[in-house]
Amino acid sequence: MTAGKRQLSMVLDLNKCIGCQTCTISCKRLWTRGDGMDYMWWNTVNTKPGRGTPRDWEQMGGGFRDGVAQPGRLPTGRDFGEAWEFNHNEVFHGGKGDKVHLEIKGEKPDWGPNWDEDQGAGDYPNAYYFYLPRICNHCTHPACLDACPRKAIMKREEDGIVLIDEDRCRGYRFCMEACPYKKIYFNHVANVAQKCIFCFPRIEQGVANACARQCPGRVRFVGYRDDEEAPIWKLVDKWKVAIPLHPEYGTDPNVFYVPPIAPPRIDANGNLDESKPRIPNEYLVSLFGPSVLDALKILEAEMSKTRGGEKSELMDLLIAYKWKEMFGGFDRDPATIEWTKG
Amino acid sequence: MEAHLASGTGVEQLLDPDDPVWARAGEDPLQLIGTPAGLQPTAAIRNTWAGKKIGAVERVQVRAVHNGEILAFRLEWDDATQNDSLTDTTAFIDAAAIALPASPDAVAATMGAPGAAVNTWYWRADEKDGGRHLLAEGLGTTRTLDSGAVRSSGVWKDGRWRVVIARALQVKTSEPVAQLEPDQVTGYAVAVWDGAQQERAGIKGFSGEWRELRLAFEPMARK
Numbered sequence: 001m002t003a004g005k006r007q008l009s010m011v012l013d014l015n016k017c018i019g020c021q022t023c024t025i026s027c028k029r030l031w032t033r034g035d036g037m038d039y040m041w042w043n044t045v046n047t048k049p050g051r052g053t054p055r056d057w058e059q060m061g062g063g064f065r066d067g068v069a070q071p072g073r074l075p076t077g078r079d080f081g082e083a084w085e086f087n088h089n090e091v092f093h094g095g096k097g098d099k100v101h102l103e104i105k106g107e108k109p110d111w112g113p114n115w116d117e118d119q120g121a122g123d124y125p126n127a128y129y130f131y132l133p134r135i136c137n138h139c140t141h142p143a144c145l146d147a148c149p150r151k152a153i154m155k156r157e158e159d160g161i162v163l164i165d166e167d168r169c170r171g172y173r174f175c176m177e178a179c180p181y182k183k184i185y186f187n188h189v190a191n192v193a194q195k196c197i198f199c200f201p202r203i204e205q206g207v208a209n210a211c212a213r214q215c216p217g218r219v220r221f222v223g224y225r226d227d228e229e230a231p232i233w234k235l236v237d238k239w240k241v242a243i244p245l246h247p248e249y250g251t252d253p254n255v256f257y258v259p260p261i262a263p264p265r266i267d268a269n270g271n272l273d274e275s276k277p278r279i280p281n282e283y284l285v286s287l288f289g290p291s292v293l294d295a296l297k298i299l300e301a302e303m304s305k306t307r308g309g310e311k312s313e314l315m316d317l318l319i320a321y322k323w324k325e326m327f328g329g330f331d332r333d334p335a336t337i338e339w340t341k342g
Numbered sequence: 343m344e345a346h347l348a349s350g351t352g353v354e355q356l357l358d359p360d361d362p363v364w365a366r367a368g369e370d371p372l373q374l375i376g377t378p379a380g381l382q383p384t385a386a387i388r389n390t391w392a393g394k395k396i397g398a399v400e401r402v403q404v405r406a407v408h409n410g411e412i413l414a415f416r417l418e419w420d421d422a423t424q425n426d427s428l429t430d431t432t433a434f435i436d437a438a439a440i441a442l443p444a445s446p447d448a449v450a451a452t453m454g455a456p457g458a459a460v461n462t463w464y465w466r467a468d469e470k471d472g473g474r475h476l477l478a479e480g481l482g483t484t485r486t487l488d489s490g491a492v493r494s495s496g497v498w499k500d501g502r503w504r505v506v507i508a509r510a511l512q513v514k515t516s517e518p519v520a521q522l523e524p525d526q527v528t529g530y531a532v533a534v535w536d537g538a539q540q541e542r543a544g545i546k547g548f549s550g551e552w553r554e555l556r557l558a559f560e561p562m563a564r565k
Contacts (some may be wrong), residue, residue, distance in 0.1 A: 062386070069385035071392075074540075100422040114531045147386030149482045149543055172543045176431070188428035 007140065007160035008230045011221040011242040012133055013258040013318055019045055019117070021130040023141075023211035023220070030210050031197070035177050036189030038083030041113050042196040044134040049121040049283065050131075053113045054079035059326065063143050063180030064250030072143075072177035080185070088230030115284035121283075128147035130260040131265075132287075133219070135211065136183045137244070137253030138162045142251035144195075149177040161198045161253060167195055178247035180262060206332035213327070213334075220233055221261045223328015226256065228233075231317050240291075243297050247289045257320065259292045260337045261299060264308045343370040345406035347412055347524065347558035356407060356414040357495045360503035367405040372532055374400050374547030380479050383481045387452050397547035402438075410417035410558055413522060414465075417441045417532065424498040425537030426467035434537040436498075438505050439464040441531040442520035443552060446479070450531040450551055452527035454479040461520040463507045465494035467537070473507055477517055481544065487517055509516075511557075525559035527553075 019044035026041040044053045052058065053074035062072030064130035084104040091102050122130025138155075142162050145153040153175060155161070164175070164184075170190035176184045184195045199209040207213070212220035223230040228238075233244040235258065242256035284292045302312040324331040346367035348356075355361045376397025382388045402419040417438050424437045441450055444459040454460035462476040464485070473492030480486040491513050496505040513521040522528065529552025535541040 061390075071390040072386070076432050077430045080431065138492060149385050149387060170543070171563075173431070174384065174387055174390075174543070177390055185429075186431045188431075191428065240535040309431065324452050 001068055004155060004157045004160050006158060007225040008252055009223065009225045009254045009256065011232055011235045011256045011258065013219050014130055014260040015258060016217045016219045017133055018133040018217050021045055022214050022216055023133055026210040026214035032139050034042060035120060036187035039077060039080055040185040040194065043133065043135050044113060045131050045241065047117050047120055047129050048132045050130065051118040053081060055111050055181035058181055062074065062178045069178065071211060074173060074176055075182055078111055082109065082110055082113065084109060087178065125266045126278055128262050134183065135244040135255060136162065137181055137251065137255045138198055140252035140254060143178040143180060143251050144175035144184060149174065159203065161200050163197055164191045164193055166193060180246065180251060202334065203330060205337050206330055207334045208327040209331040218323060218326060221326045222330055227328050229288060232328060241295045241296060241314065243288050243295055245287060248331060259288055259290065259295055261296065343404065343406060343553065343555055344368055345408045345557045345559065346553060348407050348409050351409045353412055353493065353508065356412060356508055357493060358504050359416055359506050361495055363406055363407055363419060367407045369405045370553065372402050372404055372549045374402060374549055377546055377548050380419050387534060391545060396545050397406060397437065398541060399534040399547045399564050402448055402534055404532060406555060408511065412508050412510050413557065414506050417505045419534060420501060421503050422501050422534060423538040428468065434485055434501065434540050434542050436467040436537045437535040439533045440507050443529050444518045451463050453484065455480050459518045463492045465496060465505050465507050465511050467496055471495065476508065477519060488515060516544040522557060524557050527554060527556045530555045
């Protein structure tokens with residue numbers, strides 16, 4: 001496959017994510033309310049360490065090793081977390097509100113899309129966790145695209161967005177097996193695979209993705225990877241503090257993360273213990289590869305600069321003083337557009 | 343195999359696998375073989391299926407009957423599980439198909455080639471009464487033609503599928519589909535997918551190169 005002309009990217013600063021799921025809900029409201037989409041969350045935010053969504057997705061295979069496509073397996077609906085139905089009618093309209101509790105109808109679930117929220121790892125007082133928001137990575141070498149026997153998946157030349165052509169898709173789900181990030185869902189009503197579309201109808205109108213624009217924490221930067229005036233290029237290529245998740249999967253993702261720095265550890269006497277980080281380096285390396293350690297060093301150096309009263313372009317970028325500047329020019333207010341359903 | 347001529351037999355009768363007309367047709371017991379993993383169209387499929395069993399259904403009994411206007415195939419095979427709904431992201435549907443060459447030099451194993459199409463009549467267990475009229479000009483090129491041209495029915499009982507797939511001998515279309523007439527000799531091939539084994543697309547049991555099919559042109563009884 002020849003490289004496209006340009007690539008849209010996203011950078012997520014994990015130090016700012018508070019796990020509020022506003023991104024998740026803004027995506028849900030906009031894109032996954034149709035038939036067969038109940039269980040779909042094109043955007044998820046999970047606690048790490050944790051099993052994630054779908055459950056244990058990091059052990060499901062797919063992607064490439066040394067350029068060779070790896071076998072993958074399909075997550076079940078339970079792995080994703082089913083869309084539960086509640087006894088709302090009984091509680092709110094049946095006159096039994098004082099006797100009946102709100103509960104899930106049918107079998108009690110043992111998993112959901114955010115089941116292990118805030119559990120994390122480690123022991124008090126040095127427990128740790130952080131939130132990991134995920135969307136489709138719109139990879140430069142998409143395993144889903146390569147896997148499809150129908151050529152139903154395309155990577156757009158003009159912006160690198162990866163899309164599934166639902167007219168060509170036959171619901172075979174080889175893409176779901178092949179995606180190592182397990183970010184493709186199956187719509188059993190339409191019998192097609194569906195996933196994050198990087199909000200391309202908004203992007204085409206100059207509006208940033210819903211997950212990014214709605215984020216109260218100013219976590220997400222959006223823009224062209226090669227725009228040297230905008231934050232993406234500065235964070236990924238200039239400062240080298242934004243890195244992809246699981247680079248060893250071999251798909252070359254275009255979503256990047258600024259790795260998390262937790263507060264210092266506390267020793268047995270209640271004093272700060274800065275001899276080692278609260279989040280073990282090995283754990284971060286297992287997620288982001290060895291370059292996470294370099295990124296952390298750069299972040300720490302710039303943080304100490306600002307503590308000393310110096311200016312830091314990197315810190316100013318990450319603080320995102322000017323909200324609109326996070327979106328690489330895609331800062332149009334969607335309320336100024338008359339949207340029609342095509 | 344000869345497609346038995348049963349003049350005056352209505353399409354609803356043909357679509358009933360238990361109709362007595364089927365007992366009058368000769369049977370072609372076919373051996374199916376799994377399509378090799380190495381010939382699957384993408385590396386991800388090849389590598390995921392390498393070393394796995396492909397072609398869970400190994401035997402299918404085929405009969406054919408036509409009434410001068412409609413040709414119907416009846417397929418019967420053992421399948422311990424009835425997979426006829428998409429109950430989970432991991433669920434796949436039992437299916438079967440008849441392939442016919444749409445031109446004399448069409449190759450079954452490659453699903454045809456540009457200019458030498460393979461015309462497929464497809465049944466899927468979750469598409470009640472329906473049937474798909476498909477055309478392929480090479481692996482991965484299958485497309486659905488006019489709806490309604492192919493009709494089908496399937497009954498699963500006691501670990502066995504009995505399926506009928508039917509289409510008019512002649513169809514009005516500009517597409518290069520198989521156009522048939524009594525007394526014609528053509529080829530046919532069969533594919534069966536076992537949903538319980540996640541078989542779909544090129545992962546299937548297949549009868550190999552064309553088997554001979556002769557469409558009878560006068561009632562057998564008068565021969």
